[in-house]
Amino acid sequence: MVREDENLPHHHHEAMRQRIAPYGFIAPAMVLLIAFGVLPIAVALLVSFTDMNLAGLGNWSRIQFIGVENYVKLFADAAFWQSLGNTAFFAVLGVPSVIILSLVIALALNRSQNRFFRMLRSFYFVPAITAIVAVALVWGYLYNTQFGLFNYLLSLVGLPPVPWLSDPVVVKFSVAAVAIWRGLGLNVIIFLAALQGVPKEYLEAASIDGAGSIRRTWSIVIPLLRFAIFFVTITTVIAWLQFFDEPFVLTKGGPLGASTSIALFLYQKGFSSSQFGYASAGSVVLFAIIALVTLIQLRARRADVDY
Amino acid sequence: MKRTRLAAVSAVAIAGITLAGCSADGGDDPAAADSLTVWVMGDSSEHFEQLIAPFEDESGIDVETVAIPWDSIDQKFTTAVASGNGPDILQIGISKLRTFADSGALLSLDDSSLADYPNLASSNFIDGVAGDATAIGGEVVSIPWVSDTRVLFTRTDILAENGIDAPPTTWDELRADAKTLAGRGDGQYGYYIPQWDSALPVVMTWDQGGDIVNGDGFIDFDTPEFEKAVDLYTGLYADGSVPTNSDFDQTQGFISGVAPMLVSGPYLAAAISSAAPELDGKWNVSVLPEAADNTSLLAGSNLGVWGATKNQDGALKLLDFVSDPANQVTWFGLDGQLPTAKAALADEALTADPLVAVYSEQLANSRILPLVPNWDGETGKALLDALNAIVLTGADRDQTLQGLIDATSSTSVN
Numbered sequence: 001m002v003r004e005d006e007n008l009p010h011h012h013h014e015a016m017r018q019r020i021a022p023y024g025f026i027a028p029a030m031v032l033l034i035a036f037g038v039l040p041i042a043v044a045l046l047v048s049f050t051d052m053n054l055a056g057l058g059n060w061s062r063i064q065f066i067g068v069e070n071y072v073k074l075f076a077d078a079a080f081w082q083s084l085g086n087t088a089f090f091a092v093l094g095v096p097s098v099i100i101l102s103l104v105i106a107l108a109l110n111r112s113q114n115r116f117f118r119m120l121r122s123f124y125f126v127p128a129i130t131a132i133v134a135v136a137l138v139w140g141y142l143y144n145t146q147f148g149l150f151n152y153l154l155s156l157v158g159l160p161p162v163p164w165l166s167d168p169v170v171v172k173f174s175v176a177a178v179a180i181w182r183g184l185g186l187n188v189i190i191f192l193a194a195l196q197g198v199p200k201e202y203l204e205a206a207s208i209d210g211a212g213s214i215r216r217t218w219s220i221v222i223p224l225l226r227f228a229i230f231f232v233t234i235t236t237v238i239a240w241l242q243f244f245d246e247p248f249v250l251t252k253g254g255p256l257g258a259s260t261s262i263a264l265f266l267y268q269k270g271f272s273s274s275q276f277g278y279a280s281a282g283s284v285v286l287f288a289i290i291a292l293v294t295l296i297q298l299r300a301r302r303a304d305v306d307y
Numbered sequence: 308m309k310r311t312r313l314a315a316v317s318a319v320a321i322a323g324i325t326l327a328g329c330s331a332d333g334g335d336d337p338a339a340a341d342s343l344t345v346w347v348m349g350d351s352s353e354h355f356e357q358l359i360a361p362f363e364d365e366s367g368i369d370v371e372t373v374a375i376p377w378d379s380i381d382q383k384f385t386t387a388v389a390s391g392n393g394p395d396i397l398q399i400g401i402s403k404l405r406t407f408a409d410s411g412a413l414l415s416l417d418d419s420s421l422a423d424y425p426n427l428a429s430s431n432f433i434d435g436v437a438g439d440a441t442a443i444g445g446e447v448v449s450i451p452w453v454s455d456t457r458v459l460f461t462r463t464d465i466l467a468e469n470g471i472d473a474p475p476t477t478w479d480e481l482r483a484d485a486k487t488l489a490g491r492g493d494g495q496y497g498y499y500i501p502q503w504d505s506a507l508p509v510v511m512t513w514d515q516g517g518d519i520v521n522g523d524g525f526i527d528f529d530t531p532e533f534e535k536a537v538d539l540y541t542g543l544y545a546d547g548s549v550p551t552n553s554d555f556d557q558t559q560g561f562i563s564g565v566a567p568m569l570v571s572g573p574y575l576a577a578a579i580s581s582a583a584p585e586l587d588g589k590w591n592v593s594v595l596p597e598a599a600d601n602t603s604l605l606a607g608s609n610l611g612v613w614g615a616t617k618n619q620d621g622a623l624k625l626l627d628f629v630s631d632p633a634n635q636v637t638w639f640g641l642d643g644q645l646p647t648a649k650a651a652l653a654d655e656a657l658t659a660d661p662l663v664a665v666y667s668e669q670l671a672n673s674r675i676l677p678l679v680p681n682w683d684g685e686t687g688k689a690l691l692d693a694l695n696a697i698v699l700t701g702a703d704r705d706q707t708l709q710g711l712i713d714a715t716s717s718t719s720v721n
Binding site for chain 1: 381382384386388389391406409410411412494502503550551552553554555558559560565681683684685692695696699700
């Protein structure tokens, strides 16, 4: 080896270039990933061991390392556990709802390619691209206890008004419903795209064998959509663990923290109270939870058969 | 999609690192001496430009006014502190004053630095916000700008229909009247308590003759006066006199008559006038009812100067200009916000308006909330959470209040 290299400096140069080339290609992506992914997490980890607040931000000499004090405080904070519990509730309610509903809608939309169905597709996508503030405004009016449409409709059939955003239990469903409604559009599009990849021959063959529509969907289409379902599941789980927009604009996390998600809790501590150290500790915990959940999903997937 | 949220908090820290590096040498604007940047809250920036147009002409200083939405002031300020790149002058809501002052970003405005600016003397302003009243740790870092208070709004027509001749003058009367009005039927209430208004229970405590800060400067909810205030607050709920839904719209509630009495600020009067001009003459404002006193909340905004400003003289000149009573009267005309200069409040342009006469009277007996490090996010929130837990979820009163006392008793105004 060594002798060869000495004798063939030109080849050595070439080999080196070939070894470096792949790194060159992934460098831009890596730089972005490190700058906007790894570095902030590292900084958050560092900050989580300090008492950094607004005063510390202005003058770094006022920042002190306080060890794990933030974490000790965090795990003793009832509001943190409440927001963690709320997030778990939101995820358990939201993730299956979004996946099942968007799959059902995509299957239904895929039955025809005519103009009406094409129009319906854009119809389902509208919530995903509508500004959240406009969404909040409209839903806020729909949900309003005194003047809202929903309670008006209930009153028409003689039912009492429902405190959609005021009751600590009902508010969780109200807020989640808006997020589910908003989340459908994108996932419907992903499923529709995946449905284009289901070979017609399989379906025709099954038809000839006498399989009905439901049977074909259940035994052929859905198994072939496995990868799309897996992808949607992972992104949806992450999105729901970082649930923020809807409670932020609809209820500000209220009443009494009943709709405060963990991300909203971090926002309140970090941006409204300027407790950056404390909020960073919370964000590290959230990061660990998301990493763990995603890892478990990836493991579960590895055991899976690929078609 | 929402992946960015994960790093949201740490992004601030990143901004701190990267921007602080630039700020040390950056920002050397050659035009600094003849320009000023002013942060004006809400949607008043156009009016502010009108107000200061004469100042620009006279001084030759180019003033750039930047509108800052109320919702984003925390982020804007945080970013400015982190980068060291702030405006020259900024409007500071009194509830944010302590946080902003603690950041060390504001210029200290002691008597010697203000000596050349007669309009900035603390004796010119209403006592509740002047000089030491809004000093943080003994240091004055802001000048009073606009004031705001809370008064009692009543639908006199609805009160009269129910045999109530005049707005209640005591809190006990208010509670009784509210109960009467709530008896009008299902979905009708007598009074409205905003579930986000942390000032109301404090005002009620003041009016019982108490305070929520003890002699040593610590928050103290363990007083008989606060107990009485809690009786009043929870009593209004127990009577069924106030709506329990958190999304109740106070303007709609007042206009529709669902909640014909409430304590609110001058902005509600403006909202009613524009949304329901036909109600003119059917509603009224009056000073707060009393128990031992009828002290109200003094809110509003001060103006502060950025410590690292390149144009301190210009900034103080502008503060002096906007503090001139004549200009404060102009500001009231342009934007409808009440002045803080005593002479401006006594001006005929204001006293001629019966609503403003009530506001002025109330301003004379009003106080600011204690300047604790984070009223909105901590002390005020703890207070509201405790009271709302009692009235909305039926939490045990003694236990909840003890929790509030324990959580807040180490908070100091010093």
